[in-house]
Structures are given as structure tokens and as C-alpha cells.
Amino acid sequence: WSVAHPELQRGAKEPFLYQSAHEALQKARAGEPIDHLVSLDATASGIQCLALMAQDSASAEAVNLGTDHVNNPYRRVKEHMGNYDYERVKQATMTSFYESVATPKELFGNDYDKFVAAASTMLPGPWAIKDAIASCMTYQDRYEWTMMDGYEVVMDVTAPVECSMDIGKGHMISWI
Secondary structure, eight states, X not given: OXXXXXXXXXXXXXXXXXXXXXXXXXXXXXXXXXXXXXXXXXXXXXXXXXXXHHTOHHHHHHTTSSOSSOXXXXXXXXXXXXXXXXXXXXXXXXXXXXXXSHHHHHHHGGGHHHHHHHHHHHSHHHHHHHHHHHHTTOOOSEEEXXXXXXXXXXXXOOSOOOEEEEOSTTOEEEEO
């Protein structure tokens, strides 16, 4: 794609990096070795995982799973909302799927509910999974639920417990 569109270097955010990548691609096509670093990025990878968990084919297609068409989930949310800045919609959508409410509210103010309606309509499975995860992360003094067999469970929280886990290579996560 970059070989077919060399003129885009002028509008690139990082024109020298674009030129370097463009030249590396030309060398690779000619069979010459390159030393250009390459990275891969998924389309909304967190939303992709949630779409798979929800088994939501429409949302999966929106994040480029199982389709030959290139889709942009942030643009879909923006188009559903109407006349809003793309970068603002993208930032709000991305952070929402990492359980941020503050950032989308800051970005949309009184239009926050409109944003939630658009995001949950355009990405319904991932939004439902996100909400389910968030419901488990509330901090209360008591949890109550009904098991599938009708048994009523009541669990009082008497004291916070701090936990941590080494997730590899010395990286720790912790929670209360």
C-alpha cells in the first residue's frame, strides 16, 4: 500500500519514519535484507477479545475478525453519534473498554449518554461483556446473588484482602 501511495509521506505524522518504512519495503520486495523494525497492531484488540467472548459476529466484523473488508469500530460509533470529532469518539471508546467512565464523561459531558448508546449499539457483545466485568468489580460491604438452583447466597465483606500475582518476568499485578 505504501509503495502505491508514496505521496502520503507529505501528510504522515512521522514523515521520516514513513520514508524509512517505504524504502525498507522496496528493498524487501527486491530481495535485499533490511534492518527496519516492524511491529504489528491489531484493530481494537481488547474489543476483539470481548467480541470473541460474546460470540458477537457483528462486533467481530466491526473489529476486522472474519472479514475481508477493513472496518473501523471507532468510525462506526462516531457515525452512529452524528457530528462529533473522530479522535474524541475514539478516545472515549478505547478507554470505556478499560473500564473508564471518567474519560468519556470528560470528553462528552452532557452527551455522555448519547455516547454510551452509540457504543453499546454498535458494539453490543463487547459492551455487554465489559458491563458484566465491571459489575464484578464493585466494592461493597455485602454481595448477594441467586445460584442457578435457586440457592440464595449472601456474602458479607468483613475486611479488605490485598492480593498480588507475578504475571511473568517480574511484572506484578495487585488488587484489593
